[in-house]
Amino acid sequence: MTKRIKDPISFSQLAQDTILNFIGMQGEPAAVRISVASDSPLDPRYEVTLIDLDERGAEDFIFDGNGFEVLIDPKSLELLEGTRIDWVETLTESGFKFDNPNLKPIGTTPIEGELAEKVQQVIDEYIRPGVAQHGGNVALVEVRDDVVYVQMGGGCQGCGLASVTLNQGVERILKEKIPEIKAVVDITNHAAGSNPYTTNSAG
Incomplete structure (x- = not known):
């Protein structure tokens, strides 16, 4: 009943x-x-x-x-x-x-805390310089439950190999530098990308 x-x-x-x-x-x-x-x-x-x-x-x-x-x-x-x-x-x-305090959409929670600061530092020092060479950018959106959410911009948004950049570049580096990271998720709307650097090399 x-x-x-x-x-x-x-x-x-x-x-x-x-x-x-x-x-x-x-x-x-x-x-x-x-x-x-x-x-x-x-x-x-x-x-x-x-x-x-x-x-x-x-x-x-x-x-x-x-x-x-x-x-x-x-x-x-x-x-x-x-x-x-x-x-x-x-x-x-x-x-x-x-x-709903229990289901806050990604990107609505402030980027703060020790883990988020570590992630931001790794992105700034080890990831952004590489993607910037191709006219791209990777921005930290949020860290929640040891999962990192990022958004790609510039030449990486809409790039045909953005997933390669994410998996072999961003995620690999973050997990190497910060072992407690469980996963990295790209929340970029790649369909809206209007000027990808190239579709034949990493975004």
Whole structure:
């Protein structure tokens, strides 16, 4: 049976009003299911859906969203604790915005701490000089859970051999200099690269 709990997440007034409006438009009593569709730090995604009241799952947790019932599955609950949900509208899109302290997207956390400082030093001293010879650049975006996230620019963005630069250059050097590094992840949007140095040599 469902388990009733105290509010694990909160809603802005606008988010509450929007949900109540959606329920009113449906014309029948409904509950709101909130779930984590992807817990990847590169692209955390969430789902907010209206469901019939008889669609409650046996393992669901339920709480009062101030005018509507909210259901969350156990796995999502662990990841959503302390989250605040807002409704935002811009000229191009509208939707629910999740401020989740448990799933901060990569690049939103300050670069700080002893490990991050070591990584930055290695990039500045051993990696950037090499890629700069090809008109490229490698920037540290974040260090999280001993994984280094970098972004390539200049001639490396869109380069056909950017993965070679990453695996045989950036990752190899970082792991040699800092053994505790588990992996290096390139978050560059290479499709947006407009002026790669060459596709026949490392980016």
